[in-house]
Amino acid sequence: MVATALSSSVVSVPESAEAESPHIEVPSEPSGTTTRAPVVLDVRGLTTYFYTYDGVVQALEGVSFKLRRGETLGLVGETGCGKSVTAFSITRLVQEPPGRVVGGKVLFRGANLLWGLDEEATFKPIKGSDRVKVRRRFRKIKASHDRLASIRGGGIAMIFQEPGQAMNPVFSISDQVGEVVLLHRAIELIDGLLAATPDAPGVAPAIEQLVAAARDGDPTAITAAAAEVGRAANVSSFGTEAHYLAKDATPDTWDRLAQDLEHRLRRLRLAPSQRAYLRNRRHLAEAEQKLRGVYLEEMRRGESHPRDRRRALAARRRARISGMRFILPGIKRRASKPVREETFWRVVQALEGVRIANPVQVAKGFPHELSGGMLQRVMIAMALVGNPDILLADEPTTALDVTIQAQILELMRDLRHRVGTAILLITHDLAVIAEVADRVAVMYAGQIVETAAVKEVFSRPLHPYAQGLLASIPRFDQPTKKLTSIYGSVPNLIHPPSGCRFHPRCPYAMPVCRETRPTLTDEGNGHHVACFLYNGPKVVE
């Protein structure tokens, strides 16, 4: 008997899943899931292989799930089941070669992130062996990766299982976190600019020039082009702000910004009806700006009155969140401060946010000077800085001690409530899942075998594998229960078992299980399972 690799932490299932439901603007189902919230990530049939000398590792085979706004989906399974590869495949960060996402769709903001996959490589089986010759078209692959780079960080952020591998050893922490801060801030700036003046004459060509300058990474040209944009849009502080950004941003930041700008430029070349829509947005932005004039007045008064100061601070937070802060004339003085200083301060704030005790020293330090737990928190700070729509968190708390673990989970919960971030939480620890997830997806050998609301899975696991996982952990709600483990171990994915991949370990395996792959079917209450015990020919003698 081989014990499962899952953590043996004690699990207490929430009394009522309702208590766990997020307090965000989106409506949520009484069960604690947010099934009526809009879908922000739709993964369909994701298939990823690793082409090794021993053969093709079929690491993911048709993984599908949806993530809704503000929802936390827990992804569980033994070691080697494909949890990390799922997260890497969504963001196209699978190590290539030997890996390759070979099929599926990842729909985010209405676009398929895996668009153009078929054109990136051709495959030819090598006769007489299990191997395949893969011819990669690296230019096409690079174009896809460039397209995705602007989404990573801002739209989709990731916390990696191995923080050491994700940080660059030669740059200081403040440089690395600061880059994300700068990028996010530059995007805020452009968004604010376009919201205020979407159709002012001359803005589009000026931005085109700025894109070209950003692509070249030439700070002087960037400053000149930005000043031109500022003149065309009648927002003079834009030029000043861009001047400091140009001085401090790395070429990579500008490259990513250029991609983002290009995306936004498309909005300037719209049909009249679409432009009318944007004009309405401009009126809204103007109204907001007026409102902020009041806030600024409050801020000035706040210097002498504690109550007003509190209100002013709240107003400043609101102003900051709205992304218009840097083009407000009232705070021009602040905006023209060197960006480096401001960025450093924001990095320190981000580090404080993840409870790093001496953030100034840590910001000045380098990755090798930090412990694994500290690095993990720096990575979490980096992921949270951009207020992402989606957070892919791969074992975010495994390397941390229990008190810090609780603080980090609290941070993630806060992000979910404040920004409506949807979280894919990958973990071995079912206690963490029980505490923070709305739904659970159980993964086995590269496939999702069961999904349901967290309470449903803990109280009524259907798949024999999910039953095995739950039987192997101690539970407060079943104190007299005897612990058992799952027979055998995860199969070699070069030669995965035929039919149901779990059949060699399953105590209920039937002949049909060896021949046919079961598909996920709805067993009521939003509970989906892939097992012939529920949804197929029951017994074939």
Ligand SMILES: Nc1ncnc2c1ncn2[C@@H]1O[C@H](COP(=O)(O)OP(=O)(O)OP(=O)(O)O)[C@@H](O)[C@H]1O
């Ligand atoms: N670079 C690689 N080359 C070959 N196979 C790989 C590579 N990376 C991952 N795999 C294979 O993909 C499968 C899934 O691995 P993955 O890292 O996603 O597992 P996991 O569920 O995240 O496990 P853990 O809980 O240990 O992190 C495994 O069979 C693994 O051997």
Ligand code: SF4
């Ligand atoms: S399909 Fe068959 S082998 Fe697979 S889990 Fe169900 S009963 Fe077991």
Ligand SMILES: [Mg+2]
């Ligand atoms: Mg992993």
